Amino acid sequence: MKKISSAVIRRLPRYYRTLKEMEREGIERTSSLAMGQRMGLTASQIRQDFNNFGGFGQQGFGYKVTELRGQLASIIGLDAENGYSFVIIGAGNMGRALGRYTRFSREGYRLLGAFDDNPAVIGTEIDGVPVMPMEQLVDFIRQNSIDIAVLTVPASAAQNVADMLADTPIRGIWNFAPVDLVMPPSVVVESIHLTDSLMTLTYRMGQCGEESPESAE
Amino acid sequence: MKKISSAVIRRLPRYYRTLKEMEREGIERTSSLAMGQRMGLTASQIRQDFNNFGGFGQQGFGYKVTELRGQLASIIGLDAENGYSFVIIGAGNMGRALGRYTRFSREGYRLLGAFDDNPAVIGTEIDGVPVMPMEQLVDFIRQNSIDIAVLTVPASAAQNVADMLADTPIRGIWNFAPVDLVMPPSVVVESIHLTDSLMTLTYRMGQCGEESPESAE
């Protein structure tokens, strides 16, 4: 299959989300134009995006919402037999909040363990799953064939933990630490940089309202 | 000032973060080449990015790390007199975790209030700040000239809350609900779509290791 650009990849979950919304609203049939208006994209772009994966529509008719949603689920990988298992590394505020976020389990992501090196939290539970000491992390991942590690440790520890993970069969790291992790290409890294995002908001707040001021000659 | 593309804007906090790291390591002077190697960007791109805002370097010498970091802080808006005030709307797991995230206060973001409509959490505290009933939200924002609203309510409530915010002097919404908010252009919206991000990771995990398979003729 041909290489898909990251711009397209980032739109896939949005398409999936929009189609779920439409299903919930009872919409059975849609078109690239209708989806585009709803999402703020051009019809052309949507068709281009879909055609990266083959055509899903019917000429003169459009797309069946449920069918298209299913095809997107399959492209993203949400139709995997048993979903995906994950562990949380770093059971602080953010780690615990993510462990309790029910939306993930709804889409087939299962929390199987949590890890921390703080004795005060080891032995506590997150969503019914025990927080274990960091020493047990690598063995746990190996024995339970964990797919994804959610990294919610402090910045200073993040690369160290990532290095430990490089020695396990983990397939993806969802990184919340404000660092750019270096990993072998066999492990996919996706980062949520909260502070970066907040700063982006701040930058744009500073621009807002100073668009092309009638340049006083 | 000329329009800055969103690709550039998203790199600004990364530059800032990298320069802070360099400062911490005692590096006083750098170049577009050195920064590029560290960040995985070309030297050319970094120079282009900086030149959107005017030149910060010295030909034949490079950039002074501390000076450049300061200039980026100023571009992003981190040098604002009193920083930025924010409230958290939705005091669930995610809202409480964000309120306790110390990195924000370190960069000058001050949590002044939290809001929820669940009687069980109203009256509790987040990082020393009281959780108030939703009815008080609009007045509180007006009276305290709040800059930013962090939206951590369920998807079903998000647009409703956003509509309430449209009637206040709020300047930015940091949205964690899995919806694409519609807002007047005077309010900047930046979203963290957790589930979208996790799905992006999942998609790429599915591709990993099936790069251009020797197409069997």
Added chain:
DNA sequence: TAGATTGTTAATCGATTAACAATC
């Protein structure tokens, strides 16, 4: 059939990379 909307090719636009003169 006529109308609609896709799939796909071509044109445009914008972002990244390369190159190099300016200059510290």
Added chain:
DNA sequence: TAGATTGTTAATCGATTAACAATC
């Protein structure tokens, strides 16, 4: 001065938009 690295212009690359024949 010679060497280095910027600021900036030109070339390339890739993504988005437009257009339209195919076809349901």
